[in-house]
Amino acid sequence: xxxxxxxxxxxxxxxxxxxxxxxxxxxxxxxxxxxxxxxxxxxxxxxxxxxxxxxxxxxxxxxxxxxxxxxxxxxxxxxxxxxxxxxxxxxxxxxxxxxxxxxxxxxxxxxxxxxxxxxxxxxxxxxxxxxxxxxxxxxxxxxxxxxxxxxxxxxxxxxxxxxxxxxxxxxxxxxxxxxxxxxxxxxxxxxxxxxxxxxxxxxxxxxxxxxxxxxxxxxxxxxxxxxxxxxxxxxxxxxxxxxxxxxxxxxxxxxxxxxxxxxxxxxxxxxxxxxxxxxxxxxxxxxxxxxxxxxxxxxxxxxxxxxxxxxxxxxxxxxxxxxxxxxxxxxxxxxxxxxxxxxxxxxxxxxxxxxxxxxxxxxxxxxxxxxxxxxxxxxxxxxxxxxxxxxxxxxxxxxxxxxxxxxxxxxxxxxxxxxxxxxxxxxxxxxxxxxxxxxxxxxxxxxxxxxxxxxxxxxx
Amino acid sequence: xxxxxxxxxxxxxxxxxxxxxxxxxxxxxxxxxxxxxxxxxxxxxxxxxxxxxxxxxxxxxxxxxxxxxxxxxxxxxxxxxxxxxxxxxxxxxxxxxxxxxxxxxxxxxxxxxxxxxxxxxxxxxxxxxxxxxxxxxxxxxxxxxxxxxxxxxxxxxxxxxxxxxxxxxxxxxxxxxxxxxxxxxxxxxxxxxxxxxxxxxxxxxxxxxxxxxxxxxxxxxxxxxxxxxxxxxxxxxxxxxxxxxxxxxxxxxxxxxxxxxxxxxxxxxxxxxxxxxxxxxxxxxxxxxxxxxxxxxxxxxxxxxxxxxxxxxxxxxxxxxxxxxxxxxxxxxxxxxxxxxxxxxxxxxxxxxxxxxxxxxxxxxxxxxxxxxxxxxxxxxxxxxxxxxxxxxxxxxxxxxxxxxxxxxxxxxxxxxxxxxxxxxxxxxxxxxxxxxxxxxxxxxxxxxxxxxxxxxxxx
Numbered sequence: 001x002x003x004x005x006x007x008x009x010x011x012x013x014x015x016x017x018x019x020x021x022x023x024x025x026x027x028x029x030x031x032x033x034x035x036x037x038x039x040x041x042x043x044x045x046x047x048x049x050x051x052x053x054x055x056x057x058x059x060x061x062x063x064x065x066x067x068x069x070x071x072x073x074x075x076x077x078x079x080x081x082x083x084x085x086x087x088x089x090x091x092x093x094x095x096x097x098x099x100x101x102x103x104x105x106x107x108x109x110x111x112x113x114x115x116x117x118x119x120x121x122x123x124x125x126x127x128x129x130x131x132x133x134x135x136x137x138x139x140x141x142x143x144x145x146x147x148x149x150x151x152x153x154x155x156x157x158x159x160x161x162x163x164x165x166x167x168x169x170x171x172x173x174x175x176x177x178x179x180x181x182x183x184x185x186x187x188x189x190x191x192x193x194x195x196x197x198x199x200x201x202x203x204x205x206x207x208x209x210x211x212x213x214x215x216x217x218x219x220x221x222x223x224x225x226x227x228x229x230x231x232x233x234x235x236x237x238x239x240x241x242x243x244x245x246x247x248x249x250x251x252x253x254x255x256x257x258x259x260x261x262x263x264x265x266x267x268x269x270x271x272x273x274x275x276x277x278x279x280x281x282x283x284x285x286x287x288x289x290x291x292x293x294x295x296x297x298x299x300x301x302x303x304x305x306x307x308x309x310x311x312x313x314x315x316x317x318x319x320x321x322x323x324x325x326x327x328x329x330x331x332x333x334x335x336x337x338x339x340x341x342x343x344x345x346x347x348x349x350x351x352x353x354x355x356x357x358x359x360x361x362x363x364x365x366x367x368x369x370x371x372x373x374x375x376x377x378x379x380x381x382x383x384x385x386x387x388x389x390x391x392x393x394x395x396x397x398x399x400x401x402x403x404x405x406x407x408x409x410x411x412x413x414x415x416x417x418x419x420x421x422x423x424x425x426x427x428x429x430x431x432x433x434x435x436x437x438x439x440x441x442x443x444x445x446x447x448x449x450x451x452x453x454x455x456x457x458x459x460x
Numbered sequence: 461x462x463x464x465x466x467x468x469x470x471x472x473x474x475x476x477x478x479x480x481x482x483x484x485x486x487x488x489x490x491x492x493x494x495x496x497x498x499x500x501x502x503x504x505x506x507x508x509x510x511x512x513x514x515x516x517x518x519x520x521x522x523x524x525x526x527x528x529x530x531x532x533x534x535x536x537x538x539x540x541x542x543x544x545x546x547x548x549x550x551x552x553x554x555x556x557x558x559x560x561x562x563x564x565x566x567x568x569x570x571x572x573x574x575x576x577x578x579x580x581x582x583x584x585x586x587x588x589x590x591x592x593x594x595x596x597x598x599x600x601x602x603x604x605x606x607x608x609x610x611x612x613x614x615x616x617x618x619x620x621x622x623x624x625x626x627x628x629x630x631x632x633x634x635x636x637x638x639x640x641x642x643x644x645x646x647x648x649x650x651x652x653x654x655x656x657x658x659x660x661x662x663x664x665x666x667x668x669x670x671x672x673x674x675x676x677x678x679x680x681x682x683x684x685x686x687x688x689x690x691x692x693x694x695x696x697x698x699x700x701x702x703x704x705x706x707x708x709x710x711x712x713x714x715x716x717x718x719x720x721x722x723x724x725x726x727x728x729x730x731x732x733x734x735x736x737x738x739x740x741x742x743x744x745x746x747x748x749x750x751x752x753x754x755x756x757x758x759x760x761x762x763x764x765x766x767x768x769x770x771x772x773x774x775x776x777x778x779x780x781x782x783x784x785x786x787x788x789x790x791x792x793x794x795x796x797x798x799x800x801x802x803x804x805x806x807x808x809x810x811x812x813x814x815x816x817x818x819x820x821x822x823x824x825x826x827x828x829x830x831x832x833x834x835x836x837x838x839x840x841x842x843x844x845x846x847x848x849x850x851x852x853x854x855x856x857x858x859x860x861x862x863x864x865x866x867x868x869x870x871x872x873x874x875x876x877x878x879x880x881x882x883x884x885x886x887x888x889x890x891x892x893x894x895x896x897x898x899x900x901x902x903x904x905x906x907x908x909x910x911x912x913x914x915x916x917x918x919x920x
Binding site: 044049050051052059102103104105107194196197219220223224231282417418419421423424 | 504508509510511512519522561562563564565567654655656657679680683684687688691741742877878879881882883884
């Protein structure tokens with residue numbers, strides 16, 4: 001029903017086309033954005049002055065306060081926090097050691113929503129599987145009472161497509177291991193780097209399945225465990241400490257700001273990313289750079305003049321642990337039509353492809369976007385596909401959107417690890433992102449007025 | 461006096477030249493070694509079955525037991541442990557947090573011989589310096605009662621030459637900071653990578669200087685601290701926990717094995733590396749690969765036949781924490797002439813240059829070595845220079861030697877970090893090392909006899 005509503009809306013707004021923007025203005029704004037400093041400034045400020053900002057914690061609250069001050073200082077209108085509450089999983093003491101036959105410590109991090117081990121940890125025999133399929137195929141008797149280890153073969157890809165299928169050990173592994181009677185599970189990190197930094201990430205036990213402790217080993221430790229299992233002539237025993245606590249009804253929220261359009265009655269353009277991060281790094285690529293790119297592009301439009309349509313910046317809370325912010329926004333505003341949804345949540349390396357789904361009636365607009373991005377080395381992609389993390393549920397509802405797809409080749413080297421820090425942001429590639437976003441917003445905004453110079457004096 | 465003795469010895473042995481090896485045999489042994497499996501087998505076994513093996517600990521004792529068994533199984537003669545005792549510094553609980561104005565955790569590791577903080581740590585105001593020179597130039601009043609942070613600008617180099625001068629903050633920094641009244645010091649890791657893995661390493665407080673807690677931050681954390689110091693409008697406060705303990709008279713030892721020469725009266729060729737590692741990684745590049753390269757080359761000579769001169773393999777104990785093994789060997793055998801000293805202690809990336817110091821009378825032998833290595837892409841270097849870590853004191857005494865210099869471009873990405881693990885060993889480059897060492901040993905060994913085939917049947 002909702003999908004039908006949005007389809008009708010798209011047809012209704014189609015009358016506003018052909019495009020009301022000037023291609024020269026778009027190109028000029030795009031190329032000027034290759035010198036952008038707003039995005040790096042936001043990324044550096046948020047990761048330095050707040051650092052990690054795990055959803056629902058006091059750190060995320062500090063991030064919201066920082067964001068409200070920053071967005072106000074940048075001159076955006078209607079800056080506010082939309083609060084919501086959520087359960088919070090809190091990491092405690094963590095360690096893992098092979099006890100026999102080759103005693104040694106391993107690096108480890110618990111997965112989000114892992115059950116806690118008893119204080120000090122637990123001990124058990126380790127049983128290894130090279131894939132999730134191998135674990136699934138194993139008889140319960142091979143697993144019962146043991147600690148399960150699961151590997152996988154995630155490759156490095158430009159489009160990040162390995163994360164879906166090879167993320168199985170993290171997403172489904174703990175539930176499968178628990179069902180078979182395992183006392184805990186450790187997995188090869190869902191990542192592509194060989195550093196001793198584990199990749200955490202969220203997982204959920206299916207209803208009725210007993211939560212067990214679940215952790216991720218870095219790739220060097222994971223392959224070490226495989227070698228140890230292969231060389232051991234008897235049982236391999238592991239000591240595993242993954243302590244954690246769970247809190248209910250903690251505070252989170254979405255930070256919202258706007259560039260008011262000349263016609264407030266038109267559906268807004270939503271641009272965003274997520275403000276929360278995992279707790280191990282400072283969340284530079286995931287997703288300080290995302291909120292920064294969205295806000296920088298909006299700011300550049302605002303600096304140029306007043307757009308016809310309102311641009312609404314949403315820095316979603318609590319994405320990592322279950323899309324709480326995206327679902328809260330959808331509950332509050334998701335039935336209203338949006339002119340487009342656009343989210344940046346895949347780092348800050350160069351955008352290499354643009355997909356969109358604006359509807360058949362807005363095909364000219366979609367083609368104009370493709371053409372405006374080609375000088376940035378961006379391949380025209382699908383016209384009937386779009387995506388996003390926090391905006392995902394609204395995309396599924398049928399809302400229109402644009403997907404500016406970043407190069408993910410090195411994204412899973414850092415994703416959800418302590419290594420997600422500012423130094424992983426390449427300023428040149430970050431600026432290419434801002435340029436692409438600025439061009440897209442210039443087109444979607446329906447024309448900017450009054451002229452830039454006049455407006456610049458007024459706003460500053 | 462000792463130098464004069466060795467100079468005289470070199471002249472005395474000069475009569476044994478011209479070279480007694482066959483260039484064809486050298487080339488054949490060298491090229492066959494490009495398919496070597498011994499070195500990787502040792503590196504993998506030691507790092508997997510023992511892992512970290514901090515000097516003077518039970519882990520290093522397990523490494524000695526593993527080594528004796530391995531060297532015996534490989535067929536070497538006179539396999540034994542030369543024991544010695546030493547003081548041991550043991551890492552305890554470690555953490556660091558910025559308390560204000562931007563609360564967040566930092567990654568940290570204590571430097572070897574750091575003083576221990578009180579249990580739970582200490583708190584203090586942080587004062588930053590961009591170089592050791594800036595710390596030295598600061599008035600005591602700027603440092604007294606504070607926690608000092610020191611950065612530096614170590615570059616990535618092929619020959620590793622940045623490690624000397626830019627290692628100052630680690631080697632001299634703690635002493636200078638303590639003299640000026642600092643309560644603790646944290647430094648930018650002496651390394652070149654941007655991962656959240658600190659580089660530890662040894663340092664010593666000068667006599668009469670009070671030991672203070674001393675730790676290293678990974679580069680991302682170090683630059684974060686610099687940004688925080690720059691952005692803070694008031695004092696930056698740090699909580700620092702670097703607990704450790706010191707033990708006296710702990711057991712270490714050198715593991716020694718030999719390929720007996722046909723003439724036991726001739727000075728032996730010493731080939732080696734060090735068995736101990738730092739406690740954070742599994743010591744693959746530092747220095748499992750080094751002991752492996754030395755033993756693999758000796759094994760390949762032994763497989764080929766019986767050398768004229770004895771090849772003595774020494775896997776030194778306790779290098780990292782003060783060359784205890786090298787000094788023990790020197791005390792016991794250093795007055796005896798050696799035909800050459802050769803050590804591998806700079807990872808396992810390709811050898812790019814060969815230096816030697818065999819003496820004027822053995823120039824033809826040195827040139828033969830250069831020529832035999834050129835097909836491996838190895839640049840002829842100095843004829844009057846050699847070096848090594850454990851062998852360093854004996855090199856300083858004037859003993860002759862060969863230095864097969866490895867490419868250090870990525871060495872300081874992993875050196876003394878948790879990231880020093882097996883996956884950092886490139887098997888192709890490791891085999892190039894073994895090939896170069898085998899060629900050098902074939903030349904120095906003074907001719908191999910009886911023919912390879914006969915010998916192979918006898919040994920196996």
